[in-house]
Amino acid sequence: GVDRPFRFPVQWVNRPNGDFRGFSGTVVSGSIAAGQEVLLAGSDRSARIKEIVTFDGAADRAREGDAVTLTFETDIDIARGDLLAKPGEAPEHVDQFAAYVIWMSEQPLVPGRSYLLRVGTRTVPGTVTALKHRVDVETLAHLADRTLRLNEIGFCNLSTAAPVAFDPYDACRDTGAFILIDRFSNETAGAGMIAFGLRRASNIHWQALTVGREERAALKDQRPAVLWLTGLSGAGKSTIADIVEKKLLALGRHTMLLDGDNVRHGLNRDLGFTEADRVENIRRVGEVAKLMAEAGLIVICSFISPFRAERRLVRELAAPSAFLEIFVDTPLEECMRRDPKGLYAKAKAGRLEHFTGLDSPYEVPEAAEIRVATIGISPEAAAEQILAELRGRRII
Structure with missing residues (x-):
């Protein structure tokens, strides 16, 4: 020692x-x-x-x-x-590294999802950015996979929100071991052994800019915000979001509407509908919404966004701009009755996999700023409910 x-x-x-x-x-x-x-x-x-x-x-x-x-x-x-x-014996200090991870949760690992990563006495938000391969525990063979299930082991790339100091696990177990904690349940989701650091290009820095969010917002005479509409397919999100934007424009507000279907024609055209792809879909949209809010806009986002973890991520990304989670609350039976795109019929016939509400879960918001119950009210009235909340919060 x-x-x-x-x-x-x-x-x-x-x-x-x-x-x-x-x-x-x-x-x-x-x-x-x-x-x-x-x-x-x-x-x-x-x-x-x-x-x-x-x-x-x-x-x-x-x-x-x-x-x-x-x-x-x-x-x-x-x-x-x-x-x-000691000077001359410094550990590595990076925000990306490769590690072996053993998964300990009933819920599968989803690359791209944010967890809390604890190494030593330091805890930071962390993400498994890529599962390089799964390890067969009997043969030690490397197997291609997109997720880890309970008790499975994989070799992964991880990224942390801030640099962490560590040693490779082989050199020092106490500074080379970590755990991943579910940010909602606080359960230990996984444990890992760091293999080596992954270094970013040393010439990439944050560029200091003279003009910022406040200056851009002042020019538009408005308060930047992200309005995040979530709910099942067929709940009415896109219709309500469209009316909200029209009403904001009539008030002279500068807006942008990001719609779940539309972004899959360009920005997210490479993504499917597996759980991992859904997580990456929302992460990308959250980054875009953040940039638009920094431009001083009121950004309206209409996405099923079924997982609480990803909705929490976009909330954190949006800061310090205002963020309002808007739950468009329509019962599954009503969404299936409406079925405006015929998607529920396809899913029930087995022609559409990973469909939210049927064979893929939707996690209901626990503390949405606005809940819009659509049964018995028109999309126009739902939009007015949202605008009333924006006035109450002095966003408009």
């Missing part, structure tokens, strides 16, 4: 009073001595250890497995989830 690189995940900042500030955790690899310099992984910030505090008092050295509090000779900005190392 003492010959391995020093690794100290910060578990919490210990500040019982204004005179003491220490950083508590457990040494998971290597050792450190008072007076030695440590580096904050992923930065160029370092500081020299002033004191190593244990349950029994001050110690000269902390070794692998020791739970200690470190204090420093100079102030350094460190928070829970940070990883400390």
Whole structure:
């Protein structure tokens, strides 16, 4: 243990009073001595250890497995989830990596869906961007697949919302292992072992722009927003969205309407209707809606968007623009009776697979800003209900 690189995940900042500030955790690899310099992984910030505090008092050295509090000779900005190392022994610090994942949930893995990823003491939103192959546990053969089911193992590419510090699992289990947490149920959905980092091109940066969302919105004299209509096929989303846009234009508002069928003719023409493709469909539309809101527009989106996780993702993408989830609540029986495109008839006849409401689930919104119950009211009245809410929230 003492010959391995020093690794100290910060578990919490210990500040019982204004005179003491220490950083508590457990040494998971290597050792450190008072007076030695440590580096904050992923930065160029370092500081020299002033004191190593244990349950029994001050110690000269902390070794692998020791739970200690470190204090420093100079102030350094460190928070829970940070990883400390020695200069010259820094771990990798990237936002994409490859890993073996064992799936532990009854719900299959869906590439593109956002989970919480916890490595060491750090937790960040993370996504399985690609399942490279599934591993046959008996023969170790690599098998092509698009998802992982309970107890299956796959080799995956993952992406995190912010860079994380880690070591390959073979080098250090404590900093190379992670879990994936379902963002709604909080269950552990999967566990993984990091193989290696995936580096983005080093010349790709965020470009600072002089003109931003506020300036574009001020020019249009309106508040940017994303109005997200969700509901079953045949619920009336497209009809209501079209009327809402016409009414907003009559008020002099600058809008754009994104419709589920229309985007599949261009932007998403390469996607089908499997669960993974539906997730990617909504992710792409969410990114487009975000850009349009940053242009100062009121963006109206009409999509079945059957999964809560993806609706949560587009809500997070839209920030800081206003986001209103609008549940167009029409019972399945009524949608099947209307069947304006004949899709329910095809699905029931077995000519259409993965059809929402029949052989693919629709997860009802739990806290939509607006619920439009369409039974007994006209599309015009439904649109007026939405506009009344927009006025109440001072979006128009």
